[in-house]
Amino acid sequence: MAAPMLKDKGSLQFEDKWDSMRPTVLKLLRQEPVTRAEWQDLFWDVHSVCLWDDKGPGKVHKALQDDILEFIKQAQQRTLTHQDDTALLKAYIAEWRKFFTQCSYLPKPFGQLETSLAGKTVSSVQKKNSPEDSIVRKLMLDSWNQSIFSNIKQRLQDSAMKLVHSERMGEAFDSQLVIGVRESYVNLCSDPEDKLKIYKENFEAAYIEATEAFYKAQAPQYLADNGVQNYMKYADMKLKEEEQRAMRYLETRKGCDSVQKKSLHIGQIASQQFQLTECCVHVLVTAFKETILAxxxxxxxxxxxxxxxxxxxxxxxxxxxxxxxxxxxxxxxxxxxxxxxxxxxxxxxxxxxxxxxxxxxxxxxxxxxxxxxxxxxxxxxxxxxxxxxxxxNDTTVFRLELPSKQKGVAKTQPESKCPELLANYCDMLLRKTPLSKKLTSDEIDARLKDVLLVLKYVQNKDVFMRYHKAHLTRRLILDSSADSEKEENMVEWLREVGMPADYVNKLARMFQDIKVSEDLNSQFKEAIRDKGHGSIADCVNIKVLNAGAWARSSERVFVSLPMELEDYIPEVEEYYRKTHSGRKLQWHHLMSNGIITFKNKVGQYDLEVTTFQMAVLFSWNQRPLERIPLENLRLATELPDTELRRTLWSLVAFPKIKRQVLVYEPEAQSPKDFQEGTVFWVNQEFGLIKNGKLQKRGKINLIGRLQLSTERTREEDNEGIIQLRILRTQEAIVKIMKMRKRISNAQLQTELVEILKNMFIPSKKMIKEQIEWLIEHKYMRRDEDNINMFIYMA
The missing domain is CATH 1.20.1310.10 (Cullin Repeats)
Known part of the structure; x- marks a missing residue:
């Protein structure tokens, strides 16, 4: 009989207690004042009912649900009395905000109810459950959603979209109405997995749809009426407007309540903003992309x-x-x-x-x-x-031909002359020229840096390096550098912009050779003076250069030197053999130069000449008035025909002087037009003219832009560029094969270009030829099953 008595007691317990609890619950729902005693009594009564009877928690939950639904029904009636959209929104938002505020307070006294329903201890619930997991809170939100929100959400949504449309049209309204509707969508969802589910499926979707519809109607007409350029301003302005509007009306971190701030993932916010932006971009820009791009x-x-x-x-x-x-x-x-x-x-x-x-x-x-x-x-x-x-690298205006005479090597494609011209410009800045003299040191540095900037885009940098080295050779041999410090700086800058180390190191070695030669000259002159030959020693400077660094052609042009120099050479060789045993000197007269004194009836002049020019002019040293034919000059100088003609032309047609050193007949248009019977003689009217006045004394440079090389060595230089490219290509292929062991033809070509691109871009024909050469010489072989696959052979 004990159990039934407890059951009756429990039943009485709930009925008695709920009657005393219910007024406080209703006060909380209506946001009416509750005394401290009422608040504490509610806590105790819920605790008592839930612990004294097994069915107590269920009865409390059911009774609470009935009261919540009744309260929501009354709120719905108050809201629906308004027919105007704005009034309806205001009424709904006011009711919702009051109700939502109580969702945070009403669950608090019902902690024991939630514990009992969940079958857990109070402590574990407090540890694991956050306020948003409250059963009472979920009950309140679900009841509101099912009873009122589901019935009028379409009206609310439509009204909010109309207000946003009005704003887009420039009309004023209370933006808090749209924000309030958005908040109810966001906060109503009690799904712990996706807090924004209701909002995304309804409000956000409707907002994006309304935005797309608005601009689909507006944009084409604006473009038609105002043209592309004005339309771009319009589209840009509208995109910015919509981004700002989205910050107000779409869900952002700022818009979440305190509970949701903790659980809302940043990615959700970003994706919502992205979806709207993507929509606006599609209707405002993508739809008219072709028209804009035109x-x-x-x-x-x-x-x-x-x-x-x-x-x-x-x-x-x-x-x-x-x-x-x-x-x-x-x-x-x-x-x-x-x-x-x-x-x-x-x-x-x-x-x-x-x-x-x-x-x-x-x-x-x-x-x-x-x-x-x-x-x-x-x-x-x-x-x-x-x-x-x-x-x-275009060859329309400038074209550089690099012919190859090597057997089996195809003729190369024409290349841009840009690297050669860049090297010439560097020479003008670094040599003693009117240009370098009129520029300050900083201006020269700036222009050299500009050259390096352009050089970055030059495809065949090896051509630049070849010509730059030739000009540097000329400047160092002729002592015509404007500033030796700048010369060395340029070499370091070339290193910094990625020129290959072996190129740059050879340039640096050239400076070292010049400095070593200066010391050698001093020592040699001292030795000569001791022998009593001081006069000739003071007039001559010897440059001893390392063949590996200067890389001149092995061809040596023989020339019959003036007697004073012929006698001097053996003494130099003897001294050098004593001080540097085992080294051999080779004389390169084509790179030498000097100053001779020229006298005639007009005056006396110092002429800066090449050794070849000197040899030609010394033919008249003992017979100044004689006319000498070409054939006799060839015998006297022992120069090859091509070099003799080129040298004579520089003395009869030097472009910078009005009165030439030599005159000749008959007339010729070029050195090739000289005949065996052409005679030459010293111009007794030769003189230096400055400012229209004839000068009796002066100094004239007749070397001009004569290259310190022969026609043959120029051809060899071009051939050398091609030959070096072949070697570099072979070297790079072997390097790749050694590393990869096995590689496809396409991959090999890609990696090869990547390795060589800082100096030159190898043509497909060159690559093919060198692959065949390496296969023939057993460096690599083709795969027997795939001819486009290569295998390294150790």
């Missing part, structure tokens, strides 16, 4: 940087949207660059300074375009570099 090439040609920047900012939001812009920029730089070079061809082909200035001017113009129009975006800088590289 204006791009015209804007680039007109240098309309502000409009291009706006276009870039818009189309960069579209997947692959800027690719056509990149192509338009490349085409413009190629076409404009080549057009400017062709237009200035008459000037720049004969003046390396003008050529480099033209290239730098183009680079600065294109760089400024990319900076202003595309904010130096790396993708546009890459397009600029690709197109500018095409301009620099």
């Amino acid at each position: 204006e791009c090439s015209v804007m680039i040609k007109r240098n309309e940087t502000d409009k291009l920047l706006l276009m870039f900012q818009l189309l960069d939001r579209v997947p692959d949207g800027i690719n056509p812009m990149l192509r338009d920029l490349e085409e413009h730089i190629k076409n404009q660059g080549l057009a400017d070079m062709v237009a200035a061809a008459e000037t720049i082909t004969s003046d390396s300074e003008k050529y480099v200035e033209q290239l730098l001017s183009l680079f600065n113009i294109f760089s400024m375009l990319v900076k202003k129009a595309f904010s130096d975006d790396p993708r546009f800088l890459t397009s600029r570099d690709k197109a500018y590289k095409h301009v620099v």
Whole structure:
């Protein structure tokens, strides 16, 4: 009989207690004042009912649900009395906010109820459950959702979207109404896995749909009425407006309640913002991409940087949207660059300074375009570099032929003459010239850095290095450098921009040789003076150069030297053998030069001449008035015919002087036109003219731009470039094969170009030829099952 008595007691317990508990619960729902005693009694009564009877928790939950539903029904009735959209929103938001506030307070006294229903101890519930997991809170939110929100959410949503539409049309309204509706969508969801489920499926989806519909209706008409350029401003403005509007009306971290702030993932926020932005970009930009892009090439040609920047900012939001812009920029730089070079061809082909200035001017113009129009975006800088590289390496205006006489090697494709002209320009800056004299030290440094900038885009840098080295050789031998410190700085700068170490090291060695030669000269002159030959020693300087660093041709041109020099040479060789045993000297007279005194009836002049010029002029030393035919000069000088003709031409047709040293007959248009019967004689009227006045004394440089090499050595230089490329290609292929052991033809070519690109780009024909050569010489072989696969042979 004990159990039934407890059951009756429990039943009485709940009925008695709920009657005393219910007024406080209703006060909390209505947000009416509750005394401390009522608050504490509610805690105790819930605790008592839930612990004294097994069915107590269920009865409390059911009774609480009934009261909540009744309260919500009354709130719905109060809300639906309003027919106007704005009034309805205001009423709903007011009711919702009051109810939602109580969702945080009402569950607190029912902690024991939640413990009993969950079958856990109070302590474990407090440790593991957060306020948002409250059963009472879930009951309140689910009841509101099912009873009122589900019935009128479409009206609420439609009303909110109408208000947003009004704002887009420029009408004023209370934005808090839309925010309030959004908050109810966000906070109503009690699903712990996805707190924003109701919001995303309803409010956010409706907002994005309404936005898309609005601009689908507005954008085409605006474009038709105002044109592309005004439309871009409109689209940019609207995108920014929608981003700001989304910050107000779509869910963001700021908009979450304190509980949701802890659980809402950043990725959810980002994705919501992204979806709206993507929608706006689609209807405002992507839909009209082709129309907008049609204006791009015209804007680039007109240098309309502000409009291009706006276009870039818009189309960069579209997947692959800027690719056509990149192509338009490349085409413009190629076409404009080549057009400017062709237009200035008459000037720049004969003046390396003008050529480099033209290239730098183009680079600065294109760089400024990319900076202003595309904010130096790396993708546009890459397009600029690709197109500018095409301009620099173009062969339309300048063409350098590098013929190969090697058997079995195909004739090379014409290359740009740019590297040669860059080397010439460096020579003008580093040599004693009117240009280097009028520039300050800092200006020369700046221009040399500009050359290195252009050099970065030169495809065949080995050609530049070959010519730069030839000019450096000339400057060091002729002592014509404007500043030795700058010469050495230039070598280090070449190292810094990635020139191969073996090239740069040879240049550095050349400076060392010159310094060593200076010391050797001093010691030798002292030794000669001791023998009583001081006069000739004071007039002659010997440069002893390392053949490996200077890499001159092995060809030695014989020439009959003046007697004083012929007698001096054995003494130099004897002294050098004593001080450096085991070393052999080879005399390169074609690289030598000197100063001779020229006298005639006009005056006395010092002439700076090459050794070949000196040998020719000394033919008249004992017979100054005689006319000597070409054949006799050949016998007297013992020079090869080609070099003799070239040397004579420099003495009868030197471009910088009005009165030539030698005169001749009959007339000739070039050195090749000299006949065996052509006679030459010393011009007794020769003199130096300055400012229209004949000078009786002076110094004249007749070396001019004569190369310190023969026609044959120039051919060998070109052949040397090709031969070195062949060796470099072979070396790189072997290096790759040794590392990879097995590699496909395509991969081999890719890696080979990557290795060699800092010096030159090997042609496919050259690569094929060298692969065949290496296969033939057993460095590698083809796979028997796949001819496009190569295998390394140790």
